[in-house]
Amino acid sequence: MTPLDRLPGQSLAIARRVLLEYWRQRRVLVFWGVFPALMLLLFGLIYRENAALRGGFDSTPAGILIGAALFFSCLGGTLALLVAEKERRTLRRLLVSPLHPAAYFIGVVLALSVVAALQAALVFGLGRAIGAQYRGSIGLGVLAVALSVVGYVGLGFVFGARFARRAEDINGPLTGFGVPLLVLGGTFFPLELLPDVLRKVAWFNPILHMNEALKGVSGRGQGFVELAGHFQFLLVFAAVALAAGIASYRRLLVEERRA
Secondary structure (H helix, E strand, O other): HHHHHHHHHHHHHHHHHHHHHHHHHHHHHHHHHHHHHHHHHHHHHHHHOOOOHHHHHHHHHHHHHHHHHHHHHHHHHHHHHHHHHHHHHHHHHHHHOOOHHHHHHHHHHHHHHHHHHHHHHHHHHHHHHHHOOOOOHHHHHHHHHHHHHHHHHHHHHHHHHOOOHHHHHOOOHHHHHHHHHHHHOOOOOOOOHHHHHHHHHHHHHHHOOOOOHHHHHHOOOOEEEEEEEHHHHHHHHHHHHHHHHHHHHHHHHHHHHHH
């Protein structure tokens, strides 16, 4: 059996391992559920009480899912996972195993996809309960979330390999890189409020395309044709993130071998 033949089984094994680790740390899972729920309720009250903003209320769950739920679970969760692997020295065990480098990355993506699915159900379910409607294709919504998960996990691997060595280092990449991307990505307010210069800069921000793709599908009922530019950007970004994530994992293994 070749290494590629073992890849699916190894990826599923890594996914089960990661999910079991999260289950043992239930407080993290609770935070990943409570935080976006509170954000949705807060923004929901703001939008519902402001007549000028009420038209964008249906897009609120999508922005909360991308900018609050997936940001912390997929990007922050990947960072925390890699730091924990370093501190526990478990990467050294992987060096002597027949694990394919891509299997670890894909396994983390699969595990966090399960978390993302639960968060999406929570956010959109709560959104529906307080009056927001999902207007578009569920399939396109799933595609937007899936590409976002891959992108966030890829960034998490890159940041984890280059900037986070200890648990204390996690907040640096999250706040230093993440918060400006969220602000320019239209997570907290409509893009129309940005100056023209920042709007042009924001076009290169992957979180903008995550937000616009999911908001367009769920809040405005748009199809692939109207959102083709955002989905094309996300497809390219997900592919680059996949390659960068695997390369970062390989770099981590090389560093562990030299240590």
